[in-house]
Amino acid sequence: MPKTATTAHNEKETTSTINIDAKPVEKSRVDEVDLDNPGFGEVFSDHMLSVQYKDGSWQQPEIKPYGTFEISPAMCSLHYGQAVFEGLKAFKNQDGSIKIFRPEQHHKRFNRSCQRLCIPEMSKEVFMEGLKQLIELDQQWVPQKQGNALYIRPFVFATDNYLSVKASSSYQFFIITSPVGAYYEEGIDPVSLITSDKYARSVPGGVGHVKTPGNYAASLLPAKKAKQKGFTQVLWLDANERRYIEEVGTMNIFFLIDDVLVTPPLKGAILDGITRRSVIQLARDWGITVNERPITIDEVFEKAEAGHLREVFGTGTAAVISPVGKIQHKWQSITINDHKIGPFAQKLYDTITGIQDGRGKDRFNWMTTAVE
Numbered sequence: 217m218p219k220t221a222t223t224a225h226n227e228k229e230t231t232s233t234i235n236i237d238a239k240p241v242e243k244s245r246v247d248e249v250d251l252d253n254p255g256f257g258e259v260f261s262d263h264m265l266s267v268q269y270k271d272g273s274w275q276q277p278e279i280k281p282y283g284t285f286e287i288s289p290a291m292c293s294l295h296y297g298q299a300v301f302e303g304l305k306a307f308k309n310q311d312g313s314i315k316i317f318r319p320e321q322h323h324k325r326f327n328r329s330c331q332r333l334c335i336p337e338m339s340k341e342v343f344m345e346g347l348k349q350l351i352e353l354d355q356q357w358v359p360q361k362q363g364n365a366l367y368i369r370p371f372v373f374a375t376d377n378y379l380s381v382k383a384s385s386s387y388q389f390f391i392i393t394s395p396v397g398a399y400y401e402e403g404i405d406p407v408s409l410i411t412s413d414k415y416a417r418s419v420p421g422g423v424g425h426v427k428t429p430g431n432y433a434a435s436l437l438p439a440k441k442a443k444q445k446g447f448t449q450v451l452w453l454d455a456n457e458r459r460y461i462e463e464v465g466t467m468n469i470f471f472l473i474d475d476v477l478v479t480p481p482l483k484g485a486i487l488d489g490i491t492r493r494s495v496i497q498l499a500r501d502w503g504i505t506v507n508e509r510p511i512t513i514d515e516v517f518e519k520a521e522a523g524h525l526r527e528v529f530g531t532g533t534a535a536v537i538s539p540v541g542k543i544q545h546k547w548q549s550i551t552i553n554d555h556k557i558g559p560f561a562q563k564l565y566d567t568i569t570g571i572q573d574g575r576g577k578d579r580f581n582w583m584t585t586a587v588e
């Protein structure tokens with residue numbers, strides 16, 4: 217046993233020293249940005265990580281100034297959407313260190329998405345080292361203000377230039393980063409949701425469980441219609457029967473029914489959220505029963521009417537926890553916890569954001585240090 221452990225340790229050390237060429241900017245743009253109020257995904261840090269795939273392998277990674285690049289109008293991902301992305305965050309702690317929330321999990325999910333889209337996988341070493349070196353170089357871009365963070369967007373797209381439908385032989389991978397504000401400037405405001413009997417987000421066997429751009433393009437029209445009716449988001453039901461609850465907008469969903477936390481199971485049509493995983497782990501650690509099981513919209517309404525539905529909330533990297541105050545289904549609607557955030561959602565929000573910005577103890581080793 218000790219022998220294997222030593223070998224594994226050595227391997228980790230040798231493979232993690234990858235060489236990344238960096239061409240730093242001559243002058244940083246960070247002074248032009250209000251890091252206390254950066255918006256969400258509107259401004260981008262000085263540098264980006266770029267890796268090209270050609271001749272059957274990923275080439276040397278480089279860090280270069282953030283900027284535009286030229287493409288051919290025939291570039292196949294523009295036409296057929298062979299592309300994948302991720303979204304994660306880095307935080308500045310009180311002691312000045314910078315930490316990333318669960319990057320290995322995001323890397324694993326990135327590769328699972330790539331497999332589904334016939335895109336060559338990215339090595340853990342390049343993903344992790346690239347991320348750390350990029351953030352180290354752009355460390356002044358990580359906001360200090362509590363609740364703000366550096367949003368990290370790794371993505372990959374097919375770059376062959378042709379109009380036949382087939383997997384590309386070349387790809388471009390980037391990581392860009394963007395300082396972002398807290399999703400809720402003045403406390404957490406519950407969202408209102410409406411189901412759709414016309415549209416579905418994804419089908420079993422499709423690509424609903426992976427982060428590929430087409431899913432989000434397809435959600436724009438239903439989301440627009442929900443907004444026109446005065447709702448924040450669509451509450452997605454399953455494609456076959458329009459009975460089982462799947463997700464909310466681009467978040468996973470949880471129901472606190474009496475003392476049990478219920479969330480739909482990952483069955484191929486639902487995104488395997490890292491925040492979802494974190495909430496399940498925390499709740500179980502607190503001694504709460506968590507059921508990953510199918511739940512119908514009718515059951516939610518019945519539980520609400522019988523007084524058993526205590527809280528409903530969405531989970532995702534951007535908002536962390538997003539309480540649901542109202543759900544409309546067909547001609548009926550329910551109001552949850554007086555349209556206010558409940559104590560359980562608040563405790564989850566405080567605990568997760570506390571772990572992220574260092575106010576709380578990182579008991580599960582969720583944080584990876586980018587800058588000491």
Ligand SMILES: *Cc1c(COP(=O)(O)O)cnc(C)c1O
Pocket residue numbers: 303427463465466467468487488489490491492531532533534
């Ligand atoms: C990204 C995403 C989520 C949330 O995943 P996190 O890893 O928690 O950010 C949930 N649903 C969809 C459709 C998503 O794209």
